[in-house]
Amino acid sequence: MVFFYRVAKASEYLAITGSGISDIKLAKKAWILPGQSCTVFDISPVNYTFEVHAMSAEKLPFLLPAVFTIGPRSDDMDGLLLYAKLISPHDKLSNHVKELVQGVIEGETRVLAASMTMEEIFKGTKQFKEEVFGKVQLELNQFGLIIYNANVKQLVDVPGHEYFSYLGQKTQQEAANQARIDVAEAKMKGAIGSKEREGQTMQYAAKIDAQTKIFSTQRQGEGKKEEIKVMSEVKIFENQREAEVAKADAELATKKAGWAQHAQMAEVEATKAVAIREAELQMEVERRNALRQTEKLKADLLSKAVVDYEMKVQEANWELYEKQKAAEAMLYEQQKIAEGQKAAAEAAAFSRQQQAEAELYAKKKEAEGLLAMADAQGAYLSKLLESLGGNYGAVRDYLMINAGTYQEIARINAEAVRGLQPKISVWTSGGEQKGEGGCAMREVAGLYKMLPPLFKTVEEQVGMLPPAWMGTMAAGRASTD
Structure with a gap:
């Protein structure tokens, strides 16, 4: 009987069959008995x-x-x-x-x-x-x-069947076309942004000019208000305060209207830009859908000639599309230029309107000041007339004395007779009584004796009567000596 011992390597196994084994026995090392067969197989x-x-x-x-x-x-x-x-x-x-x-x-x-x-x-x-x-x-x-x-x-x-090579060419061409689209879109955004900034600059400049004119008008109005305040009473001051509140409300309403107008213009421009971009994207989607359908048809036909023809058609369509996009970009730029000019014209009109409103407001306040002064003078005259018991002559005489009218009349008369040699008349009410020479009241009596002829002379020369509180002159009492 011959039997031997077998050992498998690290990546090997022993497959043993034969007597005593029903199917196959796997082992790394084993005794091989008579009637058994051993095969070494590698599992790497x-x-x-x-x-x-x-x-x-x-x-x-x-x-x-x-x-x-x-x-x-x-x-x-x-x-x-x-x-x-x-x-x-x-x-x-x-x-x-x-x-x-x-x-x-x-x-x-x-x-x-x-x-x-x-x-x-x-x-x-x-x-x-x-x-x-x-x-x-x-x-x-x-x-x-x-x-x-x-x-x-x-x-x-x-x-x-060069499908993948054509597909690579198609991908490369699409990438190049997309790059050209991105460049054109970047240029379009730059041009649009530049025009928008120029329009905003013009709008802000016009707005600042209008505010400066309004501020200047305010300062002038405030100076006039201070002058009127010194010359008027409490009621005029209250009216000025009410006028300032009304002016502030008007300025706030004007600014709100301007802000609302700018917001509406920006919203409209944004809406139009979104609509334009949406139309461009929709056109791109339709173009890509058409390209996808075209590629599917090319794959179905499996013809190099048809692929070449479709590539040429696609290139021609793309050139047409580029020309259309260039024309649309030019049209869009012209539209933005027109909108900028329109915005500048509106800003100039707004500035002129603000200037006109400021001037109107100044005139209105000046008229209100004059009206307030007239009210104060009317109140003053009413109070004076009430104090004098309703005597219009007394009020007139008081105002003339207070205004220096009689002094001015005397000065004018003196100027008129200066350089002339007028005939001097002396009036007296009668001869001196005995015993009056040493009286202290003689001078006072002489002064009162001069008043009637003086009043008579004034009446004859200027047509004015003496005030009632100075007494009346009886007719025929004055005598000329």
């Missing part, structure tokens, strides 16, 4: 490299280069038994095992690719890879194999 993973020929749902062929690292799982004895049965008559690098693995991978890849469009495969490469690995792993489980690693390279065109 093996790399399989190949290109899978597949076809999409649109009947588009393509190549899928892939590298799979496949081997048995060392911690799963059931899987090792299945793997041992697979390679027992072959080597792990034999064509049998490679063809088996390749057949499983190609079959599952073709089935999955046939259910997906080329666009879905190209855009969802990661998802496509995961689904391929999942389905391949299910098939390899029956052979005790597991995918340790798998790498899928870039999809490759089949000679005569």
